[in-house]
Amino acid sequence: MDHIEHALSTGQARAHGFEDITFVHQSLPNLSTSQIDLRTTLGELSLSSPIFINAMTGGGGKATLKINEALAIVAKECGIAMAVGSQMAAIKDSRERPSFEIVRKVNPNGVIFANLGSEATVEEAKQAIDMIEANGLQIHLNVIQELVMPEGDRDFTNALKRIEQIVQQVEVPVIVKEVGFGMSKETALKLANIGVKIVDVGGFGGTNFARIENERRLRMLTYFNDWGLTTTASIVEVSQTVPLSVIGSGGLQNALDIAKALALGASAVGFAGYFLKLLLEEGIESLIEEIGNLHSDLAMIMSALGAKTIEQLQCVPLVIRGETHHWLTERGFDTKVYSCR
Numbered sequence: 001m002d003h004i005e006h007a008l009s010t011g012q013a014r015a016h017g018f019e020d021i022t023f024v025h026q027s028l029p030n031l032s033t034s035q036i037d038l039r040t041t042l043g044e045l046s047l048s049s050p051i052f053i054n055a056m057t058g059g060g061g062k063a064t065l066k067i068n069e070a071l072a073i074v075a076k077e078c079g080i081a082m083a084v085g086s087q088m089a090a091i092k093d094s095r096e097r098p099s100f101e102i103v104r105k106v107n108p109n110g111v112i113f114a115n116l117g118s119e120a121t122v123e124e125a126k127q128a129i130d131m132i133e134a135n136g137l138q139i140h141l142n143v144i145q146e147l148v149m150p151e152g153d154r155d156f157t158n159a160l161k162r163i164e165q166i167v168q169q170v171e172v173p174v175i176v177k178e179v180g181f182g183m184s185k186e187t188a189l190k191l192a193n194i195g196v197k198i199v200d201v202g203g204f205g206g207t208n209f210a211r212i213e214n215e216r217r218l219r220m221l222t223y224f225n226d227w228g229l230t231t232t233a234s235i236v237e238v239s240q241t242v243p244l245s246v247i248g249s250g251g252l253q254n255a256l257d258i259a260k261a262l263a264l265g266a267s268a269v270g271f272a273g274y275f276l277k278l279l280l281e282e283g284i285e286s287l288i289e290e291i292g293n294l295h296s297d298l299a300m301i302m303s304a305l306g307a308k309t310i311e312q313l314q315c316v317p318l319v320i321r322g323e324t325h326h327w328l329t330e331r332g333f334d335t336k337v338y339s340c341r
């Protein structure tokens with residue numbers, strides 16, 4: 001509940017780099033909005049929408065059960081996938097299980113992702129998946145959050161080894177995700193080399209867990225508040241380096257952000273802080289309406305660009321400028337791959 005409270009009070013910076021991306025306008029798109037197909041795939045998973053509710057909560061008793069129940073109703077109503085928050089609390093204390101199990105109860109046929117940190121063992125991963133009959137398992141990487149967290153981990157050894165064992169031994173696809181600090185090409189390469197097929201870049205520029213954890217400590221480690229790769233830079237770094245399915249997330253708030261994330265190379269997009277705020281401040285119906293609007297606005301944007309499918313959207317020309325251009329150029333990426341395609 002601390003995290004939820006501080007996520008709402010610190011908000012989202014909109015420093016994700018999407019303002020550096022401009023689509024090249026097309027005057028003859030030759031498409032009708034009714035032809036737009038929003039279906040997508042993530043590794044072996046088929047999704048009817050590229051939008052999903054990213055990992056947030058559970059394990060905080062009744063209050064988090066209520067939030068997960070509401071999110072599950074929204075996911076079911078909108079036909080979108082949903083992740084639960086870290087299930088370690090329920091693995092350590094079975095009284096916390098209902099706050100996660102509610103999600104499967106509410107949405108028996110939905111696509112639901114389990115969630116654990118990279119400290120998890122294979123046995124714990126299997127328990128998390130079974131707890132909610134998950135269709136996939138997210139493993140979060142959150143080194144900076146742990147460092148800033150007063151009670152956080154300080155030992156980050158052997159995480160890659162543990163993830164490799166989980167990938168080899170669980171029956172569902174594994175998604176390795178960041179939590180708002182972004183993902184570099186170096187990290188993506190290491191993950192691809194151990195058999196990971198799906199990554200969520202969890203880019204910098206939206207919910208900021210250094211700021212959230214700093215709110216929970218007396219001596220603030222403010223030097224981590226601006227730490228990380230933006231969402232846009234991360235999507236390019238990962239998608240241009242390894243043939244993985246990429247989820248674009250970190251600060252997304254509208255359909256143009258979604259279209260840009262997909263055009264840069266993502267196959268799906270995760271929303272956390274923005275959906276949480278809407279849910280808690282305006283209620284379930286408002287969030288359902290907003291997701292409906294995101295779907296219809298995305299279809300409008302795709303029509304304007306002449307992209308009938310997500311795959312076609314991933315090929316439209318766009319120009320990258322400003323900070324994102326500078327970052328990518330310094331990191332050895334040729335931004336003309338996007339502008340001249």
Ligand SMILES: Cc1cc2nc3c(=O)[nH]c(=O)nc-3n(C[C@H](O)[C@H](O)[C@H](O)COP(=O)(O)O)c2cc1C
Nearest residue numbers: 007054055056085086140179206207250251272273
């Ligand atoms: C209140 C809150 C709790 C979160 N808890 C988790 C978690 O348990 N596990 C996880 O992988 N990510 C967690 N996240 C991170 C989100 O899944 C996401 O990666 C991050 O917030 C960036 O996306 P956003 O800018 O859309 O919020 C949490 C986010 C919020 C706002």
